[in-house]
Amino acid sequence: MEVSRRLKVAPEAVRTWRRRFLDRGLDGLPDEPRPGVPRQITDADVERGIVKTLEEKPANPTHWSTRSMAAATGMSQSAISRIWRTSALAPHRCETFKLSTDPLFIDKVRDVVGLYLDPPEKALVLCLDEKSQIQALDRSQPVLPIMPGVPERRSHDYVRAGTTNLFAALEVATGKVIGSLHRRHRAAGFRNFLTKLDKEVPADLDVHLILHNYATHKTPAIKKWLLAHPRFHLHFTPTGSSWLNLVERWFGELTSKKLRRGVHRSVQALERDIRTWLADWNEHPRPFVWTKTADEILDKVAAYCQRISDSRH
Missing domain, CATH: 3.30.420.10 (Ribonuclease H-like superfamily/Ribonuclease H)
Structure with a gap:
């Protein structure tokens, strides 16, 4: 309980890590493999998708869609959507601006x-x-x-x-x-x-x-x-x-x-x-x-x- 109070963690967590140390020593302290499907999209794939979005245009349309980018990169549509969302990219959006040409602007x-x-x-x-x-x-x-x-x-x-x-x-x-x-x-x-x-x-x-x-x-x-x-x-x-x-x-x-x-x-x-x-x-x-x-x-x-x-x- 003293360890739990000092580290501000649940007593169950302290008991779990203590038990793993007693059973396996230092080898029991690293995180164990987590359940789930192994990652299929690598960091290189993410970088490739971002660079292509920023620096290239599709052959015919004016902007990329998740479907066209997926076809161009070989990744799934949902993967492209996640990459764009986490990178704050929105190729479908377009805003307008106008810079003044007034010589006395400043x-x-x-x-x-x-x-x-x-x-x-x-x-x-x-x-x-x-x-x-x-x-x-x-x-x-x-x-x-x-x-x-x-x-x-x-x-x-x-x-x-x-x-x-x-x-x-x-x-x-x-x-x-x-x-x-x-x-x-x-x-x-x-x-x-x-x-x-x-x-x-x-x-x-x-x-x-x-x-x-x-x-x-x-x-x-x-x-x-x-x-x-x-x-x-x-x-x-x-x-x-x-x-x-x-x-x-x-x-x-x-x-x-x-x-x-x-x-x-x-x-x-x-x-x-x-x-x-x-x-x-x-x-x-x-x-x-x-x-x-x-x-x-x-x-x-x-x-x-x-x-x-x-x-x-």
């Missing part, structure tokens, strides 16, 4: 990320964008509700009832959102939204707006408005880098939890649902916390560029 990343991680005092940081052409869609047939063992089902076709556009400004510190709906997609809508922000943001605060590098954000009318409202400061994300604007995360929440599975027979019903969603969100806002530094982002982009350069050789 400066803009440092500017925007600096506002996220170290916002200025006596100022409000807002992420602003427009979600345009939001469609009011009505399904051609009634939606079948969820049942045990059966998910909710809806017809793949729909009837369009019109569109609306949503300007939204996400307050980085609190997660609150200021929104405005309008039917027409025009440049004047952005100026009207700026006026709305000017009325709702306390007058003693500067306003730093993070927004995309669209031409409508730089028109003469906008420049004139900004000169008349010097507390507003515009910070542009790099071209093709919408991921840097946190309001896109909020648009994703709106889309997945309200719009994608919504049924709206009119634009009025669609706008009513969006306003309700916005009001509910602002009752219990949840900020999206930015954690990556500018250096971490730029290092990752540099690594992508290096991989692209290497893949061309």
